[in-house]
Amino acid sequence: MPLVLNEEQRLLRDTAREFLAGNAPVAAMRKLRDERDALGYDALLWRKMAELGWASIILPEAYGGLDFGFLGLGVVMEECGRTLAASPLFASAAVGASALLLGGNSEQKAALLPQIAAGELTLALALEETHHHRPTHISTTAVPEGEGFVLNGGKTFVLDGHSADKLIVVARSSEDDRNAQGLTLLLVDRQTPGLSCQRTVMADSRNAANLRFDNVRVGADCLVGEAGQGWAILEPVLDRGRVALAAEMMGCALEAFERTVAYLKQREQFGVPIGSFQALQHRAAQMQADIELCRSVLLQALSAVDETPEQLPMLASLAKAKLNELVKRVTNEAVQMHGGIGVTDEMDIGFFLKRARVTMQVFGDTGFHKDRYATLCGY
Amino acid sequence: MQDLDEFRQEVRQWLEANCPPSQRQPITPPEQYWGGRRGSFPSEDARIWFERMRDRGWIAPDWPTRYGGGGLSDRESRVIKQEMQRIRARTPLYGIGLWMLGPALLEYGNEAQKQRHIRAIINGESRWAQGYSEPGAGSDLASLQCRAQDMGDHFLVNGSKIWTTAADKCDWIFCLVRTNTEVKKQEGISFLLIDMDDPGISTTPIALISGESEFCQTFFDNVKVPKENLVGELNKGWSVAKALLVHERKLMAEMGSDSPRKVVAPNEAARKYLEFDNGRITDAQLRSDLVDYNMQMHAIALTHFRTFEEKASGVRSAAPLAMKYLGTEAEKTKSELLLAIMGSRGLGWEGEGFTTEELDTLRLWAMSKAMTIAGGSSEIQLNVIAKSVLELPQQAEK
Ligand SMILES: Cc1cc2nc3c(=O)[nH]c(=O)nc-3n(C[C@H](O)[C@H](O)[C@H](O)COP(=O)(O)OP(=O)(O)OC[C@H]3O[C@@H](n4cnc5c(N)ncnc54)[C@H](O)[C@@H]3O)c2cc1C
Numbered sequence: 140m141p142l143v144l145n146e147e148q149r150l151l152r153d154t155a156r157e158f159l160a161g162n163a164p165v166a167a168m169r170k171l172r173d174e175r176d177a178l179g180y181d182a183l184l185w186r187k188m189a190e191l192g193w194a195s196i197i198l199p200e201a202y203g204g205l206d207f208g209f210l211g212l213g214v215v216m217e218e219c220g221r222t223l224a225a226s227p228l229f230a231s232a233a234v235g236a237s238a239l240l241l242g243g244n245s246e247q248k249a250a251l252l253p254q255i256a257a258g259e260l261t262l263a264l265a266l267e268e269t270h271h272h273r274p275t276h277i278s279t280t281a282v283p284e285g286e287g288f289v290l291n292g293g294k295t296f297v298l299d300g301h302s303a304d305k306l307i308v309v310a311r312s313s314e315d316d317r318n319a320q321g322l323t324l325l326l327v328d329r330q331t332p333g334l335s336c337q338r339t340v341m342a343d344s345r346n347a348a349n350l351r352f353d354n355v356r357v358g359a360d361c362l363v364g365e366a367g368q369g370w371a372i373l374e375p376v377l378d379r380g381r382v383a384l385a386a387e388m389m390g391c392a393l394e395a396f397e398r399t400v401a402y403l404k405q406r407e408q409f410g411v412p413i414g415s416f417q418a419l420q421h422r423a424a425q426m427q428a429d430i431e432l433c434r435s436v437l438l439q440a441l442s443a444v445d446e447t448p449e450q451l452p453m454l455a456s457l458a459k460a461k462l463n464e465l466v467k468r469v470t471n472e473a474v475q476m477h478g479g480i481g482v483t484d485e486m487d488i489g490f491f492l493k494r495a496r497v498t499m500q501v502f503g504d505t506g507f508h509k510d511r512y513a514t515l516c517g518y
Numbered sequence: 519m520q521d522l523d524e525f526r527q528e529v530r531q532w533l534e535a536n537c538p539p540s541q542r543q544p545i546t547p548p549e550q551y552w553g554g555r556r557g558s559f560p561s562e563d564a565r566i567w568f569e570r571m572r573d574r575g576w577i578a579p580d581w582p583t584r585y586g587g588g589g590l591s592d593r594e595s596r597v598i599k600q601e602m603q604r605i606r607a608r609t610p611l612y613g614i615g616l617w618m619l620g621p622a623l624l625e626y627g628n629e630a631q632k633q634r635h636i637r638a639i640i641n642g643e644s645r646w647a648q649g650y651s652e653p654g655a656g657s658d659l660a661s662l663q664c665r666a667q668d669m670g671d672h673f674l675v676n677g678s679k680i681w682t683t684a685a686d687k688c689d690w691i692f693c694l695v696r697t698n699t700e701v702k703k704q705e706g707i708s709f710l711l712i713d714m715d716d717p718g719i720s721t722t723p724i725a726l727i728s729g730e731s732e733f734c735q736t737f738f739d740n741v742k743v744p745k746e747n748l749v750g751e752l753n754k755g756w757s758v759a760k761a762l763l764v765h766e767r768k769l770m771a772e773m774g775s776d777s778p779r780k781v782v783a784p785n786e787a788a789r790k791y792l793e794f795d796n797g798r799i800t801d802a803q804l805r806s807d808l809v810d811y812n813m814q815m816h817a818i819a820l821t822h823f824r825t826f827e828e829k830a831s832g833v834r835s836a837a838p839l840a841m842k843y844l845g846t847e848a849e850k851t852k853s854e855l856l857l858a859i860m861g862s863r864g865l866g867w868e869g870e871g872f873t874t875e876e877l878d879t880l881r882l883w884a885m886s887k888a889m890t891i892a893g894g895s896s897e898i899q900l901n902v903i904a905k906s907v908l909e910l911p912q913q914a915e916k
Contacts, residue, residue, distance in 0.1 A: 497865055
């Protein structure tokens, strides 16, 4: 398993970079924020991304997919991280599509995946119920009724929760509140009666929502995987989401870092570029060293998804924990090394800082993944 | 000590009788009183509280009584501060006139300047801005370019200042200006007091990452400043500037322990947002981060105490030079810790789904990033320690 991108992946990266620079620069994200855009992303941009095949990047050709695997997705996510491009790529094309790929039956796949591949249908995962990522702490209930289920409960921090067409809801059909057993995944149309949505405005100005389910009735065809066996699908889906997000975080960190290094070369104080001060040089060099570690971890985790899934849990936790720390450190240093101008809204650096803090909480903070890694190691 | 105990009793009784109950609540930014011609009291109680404190001489307890201060010793002043903290009494008047300019003026100003400005500061009649930094002169403050030409009976000021906090709301600005370009950069700087209403001054607000717009760029276009507004001697402004920075850094060092905002303390946040099992936080990482922070704050508090005692007994140590660095870095750690503890609840920017306290925590987190830059960055604080405490060899400046 070579820890380098192949020709095709490098080409993808170059295309993605060029496309995003032209179509979704940081300025586009700033505009969405300033205009308090109702959708939270640019629908036209998403259509263009879909035309490039990004919506289907991990999907097999049979469903109209590009079939570039997770390394391909990682390349695109990373570039999106660089320009902070808002789109359903993560929630729908990475997480949602994975859930259907891993858990959907053949009818569901045949009906939905081509639509997802075309960017016409978007998904979101409705998982969290508290302010920390605790994927087994589920008390939303899915009670069998007739052929289908009745859903009751609340979800929070649902990325794209107000904009996605369908939600994959993690609910409990048996066992107690904190058990990985007894979870059921249900595909719920966002317009279903009884489902209410409160959009929340987060630090990164990206999409998130709180959802409420009051006697939401869904049919048997909405069940993803087997009732009560949801964890077997959810866990690998989360791991895929974690590595995809880690790729975005890499892009976010790299861009903030490169902009900072450029600033160190440009800004002069005491008659010299501030980058000539060793106090700053060493910190920049240490970040470069960290980036090298993260690069290896990220590549290994992305390729594990398709090649060695048995190693994915540990690698996903390693990647998410490492990238959490990298993106925190780099964005903090970026602001500090820019001095006064770094804390102005006019400068883009603050956007990287804010996006970083949100990504650090999605699908597990550093402590969560350290704990999981330790557990997987047997201590 | 006996006297101090008696004094404490007296202070306690007076505060009990005079501080309105509404002024014993945590304060939010709109509830702060900053004085000045454009300022107004956020509430009737805030006015009563301010006036009582002013009449008692406790707005500036350690300043001389002839300018409206309390004429008290450092120890007595500290007792007042402690007793106010004990009942959570609000700070009746905010402002850098009170915190920074006043002390510098008492040391370097002439009698006329003190008569005119010190009392006005205490009375909340003038609000001050700080005109130090320029686009090209931040950490290298002494390279500043804003010119003041000697025109015989006045100075003519041209140039701009940047990051001037609240300049658009201030009545006066104290400025470092270049009065000699022929000499070493520190030796051609003068310290001027400039009325913000003077013709030729304009301000442009700059928005911050916290979403607020607290600071400005301030432009001077042929502004005439009377000669009497020069503080200290011509071309000796650098000494005044440095003395003032000492007050600024002391203030910033202590800001964490005296936060004006209604944000939760990390311990409280932990109780509210984390799970406990048998009295222990179950999240090992956050428990460890929390104890690191608390131990650091404990040590910082003891060091503040020690520096006070050292000063009172005439002992010198390196501690005061480290406090701005330590205090503002700890503030950043605290804000990051609060976000980590609050999880997704700490990430709300505005609107529904979050409490005001949660939203404030995020805004304050964003602002905390500025504190290790303003008033001399952390790097500059460390350079000062390396140079003046450790006497390490310095690289020749180009
Ligand atoms: C919230 C806020 C409020 C402020 N309010 C005011 C105000 O009211 N009035 C006012 O005059 N100014 C104010 N300032 C400005 C503040 O004093 C400057 O931002 C500060 O001095 C840094 O200067 P700079 O922004 O130009 O950064 P630079 O000096 O350009 O610094 C950029 C980076 O280089 C580092 N650096 C610079 N020199 C060295 C060195 N020799 N060794 C190692 N590292 C170095 C810095 O530490 C920083 O990380 C405020 C700033 C902030 C953030």
